[in-house]
Amino acid sequence: MITFRVDSSSEEELLYSVSVDSDGRASCDCEGFGRGRFCRHIDAVLVSGEWAMVPENYRAAAAKAMELARGKITSPTNWKATWRKDWAWRGLSATREPINPRRSGKPLVCFTGTLPGKKRADWLAEAKNAGWDTTDEPSPFTDVLVAKDPNAASAKLKKARDNRTVIVSADEWADVMLDGVLPDV
Numbered sequence: 579m580i581t582f583r584v585d586s587s588s589e590e591e592l593l594y595s596v597s598v599d600s601d602g603r604a605s606c607d608c609e610g611f612g613r614g615r616f617c618r619h620i621d622a623v624l625v626s627g628e629w630a631m632v633p634e635n636y637r638a639a640a641a642k643a644m645e646l647a648r649g650k651i652t653s654p655t656n657w658k659a660t661w662r663k664d665w666a667w668r669g670l671s672a673t674r675e676p677i678n679p680r681r682s683g684k685p686l687v688c689f690t691g692t693l694p695g696k697k698r699a700d701w702l703a704e705a706k707n708a709g710w711d712t713t714d715e716p717s718p719f720t721d722v723l724v725a726k727d728p729n730a731a732s733a734k735l736k737k738a739r740d741n742r743t744v745i746v747s748a749d750e751w752a753d754v755m756l757d758g759v760l761p762d763v
């Protein structure tokens with residue numbers, strides 16, 4: 579059994595405990611440990627591979643738990659991942675430091691798949707205008723990956739989750755682009 583802690587998204591300084599057993603089953607104490615109960619803490623870290631909400635001293639344990647739970651947890655069919663809109667909890671605030679500061683000092687966004695509404699060149703140009711570097715190939719340096727379906731199981735998304743890149747939908751990107759990962763000035 580591996581246990582790590584996750585910040586509460588609503589209350590400061592409150593931490594929940596998430597445990598993964600040797601079979602890869604997860605439980606969380608946010609509403610009392612309940613068998614088979616699903617919550618945003620399990621979803622964000624163990625299913626979506628995000629880590630901003632895990633305090634630094636628990637990240638090693640969280641990485642092991644992710645490994646143990648990989649492919650073994652799926653969100654319930656009626657589940658609404660409302661936490662995706664919680665920018666601060668996901669570390670997407672204006673003061674977030676880029677995952678891996680590169681020479682340009684700008685955050686890096688990667689676009690994947692066919693995104694609705696605009697041509698790829700327009701998505702790229704718009705991002706550049708808003709102060710981002712852009713790429714088509716996800717890497718450990720990528721801060722944000724924009725995908726048609728952030729929950730899809732494609733190889734690019736899997737790689738991005740392994741790299742702990744924040745994955746957002748095209749709709750979400752509109753906000754993140756303007757109010758998201760920007761370097762401290």
Ligand SMILES: [Zn+2]
Nearest residue numbers: 606608617619
């Ligand atoms: Zn929870």
